[in-house]
Amino acid sequence: MRIPHSETVVIKPELIRLVRRVDSKKWQVHYKLENVKTWFRRSTDSTDIKEATKIAERIWMKATFDHEEGRPITSKKFKNVSDIVLQRLLDEIEAGTAKPSARDYVSAIKLYLVPFYGNYNIDGVKPAVISEFHIWRRNKVGRELSGSAQNNHNAALNLIFEEAIERGYMTAYERPQLKNTGGDSDRRAEFNQEELETLMASVPKFISDGRTLRTRMIRELLSIYVPFMAATGMRPGTEAEFLEWRHIDVEIRDGQPVLHFRLQKGKRGPRNFVAHNSCWLLLERLRQLSPDLSDMTLEAVLKKRVPKLLFRLSDGSVPDNWNKPFRQWLEDTELLNCPVTNKERSLYSLRHYYATQRLLESIPIHDLAEQMGTSVLMITKHYSHLTSLMKAKQFAGVVDETASSEAAQIKAIMAAQMANSNIMNLVQMGTGLIMPLVVQSAKLTDDFEHRLKTQQKRST
Numbered sequence: 001m002r003i004p005h006s007e008t009v010v011i012k013p014e015l016i017r018l019v020r021r022v023d024s025k026k027w028q029v030h031y032k033l034e035n036v037k038t039w040f041r042r043s044t045d046s047t048d049i050k051e052a053t054k055i056a057e058r059i060w061m062k063a064t065f066d067h068e069e070g071r072p073i074t075s076k077k078f079k080n081v082s083d084i085v086l087q088r089l090l091d092e093i094e095a096g097t098a099k100p101s102a103r104d105y106v107s108a109i110k111l112y113l114v115p116f117y118g119n120y121n122i123d124g125v126k127p128a129v130i131s132e133f134h135i136w137r138r139n140k141v142g143r144e145l146s147g148s149a150q151n152n153h154n155a156a157l158n159l160i161f162e163e164a165i166e167r168g169y170m171t172a173y174e175r176p177q178l179k180n181t182g183g184d185s186d187r188r189a190e191f192n193q194e195e196l197e198t199l200m201a202s203v204p205k206f207i208s209d210g211r212t213l214r215t216r217m218i219r220e221l222l223s224i225y226v227p228f229m230a231a232t233g234m235r236p237g238t239e240a241e242f243l244e245w246r247h248i249d250v251e252i253r254d255g256q257p258v259l260h261f262r263l264q265k266g267k268r269g270p271r272n273f274v275a276h277n278s279c280w281l282l283l284e285r286l287r288q289l290s291p292d293l294s295d296m297t298l299e300a301v302l303k304k305r306v307p308k309l310l311f312r313l314s315d316g317s318v319p320d321n322w323n324k325p326f327r328q329w330l331e332d333t334e335l336l337n338c339p340v341t342n343k344e345r346s347l348y349s350l351r352h353y354y355a356t357q358r359l360l361e362s363i364p365i366h367d368l369a370e371q372m373g374t375s376v377l378m379i380t381k382h383y384s385h386l387t388s389l390m391k392a393k394q395f396a397g398v399v400d401e402t403a404s405s406e407a408a409q410i411k412a413i414m415a416a417q418m419a420n421s422n423i424m425n426l427v428q429m430g431t432g433l434i435m436p437l438v439v440q441s442a443k444l445t446d447d448f449e450h451r452l453k454t455q456q457k458r459s460t
Contacts, residue, residue: 233354
């Protein structure tokens with residue numbers, strides 16, 4: 001097959017050249033400006049080389065003057081520039097070099113920025129247009145996005161503006177001031193213990209209702225992924241997605257083996273945390289589902305530091321998305337909407353469940369913030385409604401059970417002192433495995449044995 005070649009005439013080395021493709025009679029000028037990395041292209045609309053040369057020089061001179069005086073060199077559609085930024089982000093994600101926020105930027109560009117701004121010239125995005133975008137986005141979503149979500153959109157928009165400025169499609173002076181109309185994040189959608197137990201009880205039906213083998217495989221793995229998120233407080237996707245068996249250490253503390261997770265990626269970069277005791281059951285179930293690990297003991301798998309992802313299907317592949325099957329699961333069990341906040345639940349709601357459980361166990365806020373890879377301010381902001389419940393032990397003996405529903409809730413918490421029992425119950429329901437009481441809590445075991453011995457003495 002013959003490969004066509006274009007004809008090129010250099011007018012100014014490294015600055016101006018005329019190019020005529022094999023399928024065209026007209027000359028096209030390619031030119032470059034100082035401190036601008038991009039080659040610009042325009043048609044001269046001329047078939048005569050002499051006339052095309054004059055036109056090319058005039059185009060280059062005008063562009064040079066415009067650039068020096070701060071005017072855009074050429075105008076480009078918003079979508080064209082956003083495609084360049086989008087591809088760069090996707091390449092970085094695939095290469096594993098992207099920042100944790102890159103996926104949020106990709107989503108913002110695809111779902112919001114391009115659908116609205118796509119046909120605008122990049123230098124035509126003025127403050128009035130941005131105000132229209134805020135109205136459009138609010139109508140699209142049905143509510144005002146949170147300040148955090150709008151910050152992600154603005155960051156992605158700034159990446160596109162920066163690309164346009166660097167390529168000479170707009171000037172720094174023309175870059176519009178962005179705004180954030182979102183309020184402070186309020187209370188998040190959450191689960192209570194009964195709702196999560198209802199969800200886990202529906203696992204067999206949820207799996208069997210899958211139409212294809214792959215769907216059933218994904219749902220089976222999801223039934224472990226969900227209690228894993230609830231037991232660890234990890235961020236779904238950004239942190240759990242890259243977790244491998246080799247990132248788990250076993251440390252001996254007070255004579256007991258303790259799991260230590262080393263997260264490689266997350267919102268705030270790598271971090272380490274001590275895993276809840278129930279994770280032993282979750283890891284054992286994950287090992288059983290992995291054909292290449294099922295012949296090894298859990299101890300051997302952890303000792304060998306296997307460089308394979310925790311959450312992968314039995315065929316070795318990884319689900320494209322956890323959110324869609326989880327939403328379907330919530331819809332099937334009529335648990336999608338949180339009755340407290342009137343918001344839709346998501347996998348992130350499991351992280352809030354974890355935080356709530358640990359706070360109710362009297363874990364200090366500073367320790368919890370470090371464990372979850374967040375700030376004390378964020379913990380305080382989102383869980384201030386638990387303040388009275390966190391002080392439950394201080395109310396012992398003075399709580400009037402008939403005073404209020406909150407008092408009754410405090411009394412119930414005081415009556416259930418088994419360490420981490422709620423999380424352990426969920427995990428045992430999800431895995432079908434049972435952890436001996438002596439492993440869950442040595443102190444509780446001693447107390448239980450003491451009570452049994454006392455009861456036996458009384459009976460004899």
